[in-house]
Amino acid sequence: MTTLDDLPLRDELRGMSPYGAPQLDVAVRLNTNENSYPVPEAAVAEMEKSLSAVLRDLNRYPDRDAVALRTDLAAYLGHGLTWKRVWAANGSNEIQQQLLQTFAGPGRTALGFTPSYSMHPLLAAGTGTAWVDGRRAEDYTLSAEHVVAKIREHDPDLVFLCSPNNPTGTALPLDVVEAAAEAARGMVIVDEAYAEFARPGTVFALSLLERFPRLVVTRTMSKAFALAGGRLGYLAAGPAVVDAVQLVRLPYHLSAMTQAVARAALAHTDALLSTVDAVKEQRDRIVATLRGWGLSVADSDANFVLFGAPRGDSKAVWQALLDRGVLIRDVGLPGWLRVTAGTPEETTAFLSALEELL
Secondary structure, eight states, X not given: OOOGGGSOOOGGGTTOOOOOXXXXXXXXXXXXXXXXXXXXXXXXXXXXXXXXXXHTTTTSOOXXXXXXXXXXXXXXXXXXXXXXXXXXXXXXXXXXXXXXXXXXXXXXXEEEOSSSOTHHHHHHHHTTOEEEEOOOOTTSOOOHHHHHHHHHHHOOSEEEEESSOTTTOOOOOHHHHHHHHHHOSSEEEEXXXXXXXXXXXXXXXXXXXXXXXXXXXXXXXXXXXXXXXXXXXXXXXXHHHHHHHTTTSOTTOSOHHHHHHHHHHHHTHHHHGGGHHHHHHHHHHHHHHHHHTTOOBOOOSSSEEEEEOGGGOHHHHHHHHHHTTEEOBOOSOTTEEEEEOOOHHHHHHHHHHHHHHO
């Protein structure tokens, strides 16, 4: 039987593992930062109507440039953006892959600051981009001074920043993004997948786009919009960045059905985002409860919480919770685990199971 070792695999991919979290059939799944609330019926009806309108034309290719969808996304983001400054693809992962294909690749370098989103180094490897880890502080924070020092040390072609950061959940102070954009010769990509869940007063990088032509903000409809199954991510940047990314996009990469569903969702933004406050309430409940039990907990602006495992044994705690029907995420940080904020019932199930282990 042929194995990977028998294939002419690229050297930089040998020994790597595919990205992915366990997909297990358990009562409470809180490991992939999905929105636990289903899509509201009014939005479902609109999506069904929109899908019906495009199904009879599936013999034709979709709008290659997705202009109508990009117009709707620009209106949602505000900040004076137009469709020419927005680009959409199949999830923010594809957006980030396209950015690496466009501005990085063989002979070029991407800089990130781990622990952070684990797909970034995988996307770098997949595009033949050298990856440099700037590391975060021991408490997982990231300062402007540290970011600038690493940019000056490595002179990267592309810098990844996460705000809110995954898996820690904390948003970056805007001065960190601003300092990176001022110091970097190359592109600065700010991954804002969880922006809608941020605590009041948080300011995001969209406000900096006019000042920095090499700054890009990536977002997704998978989290706050509860469209993880719809696979729609997008970026906001200068028009030249959008033009550049289209040089590497696959022909007709975004299906007519995806565009129709996303536009229907954006037409019901208020209904779809109505669950955000409920998720934030459960997130804050988890933070307060775990801290009350004496556990270490990272400040969260996302729909998940990173916490210190009881007795520091993350693997044993993960398994013990799974044995009790609750699936959370072991993100590979020794002594730490991550749990998604779900419905009140799911949160209660998690807290009750964890309390049994204390």
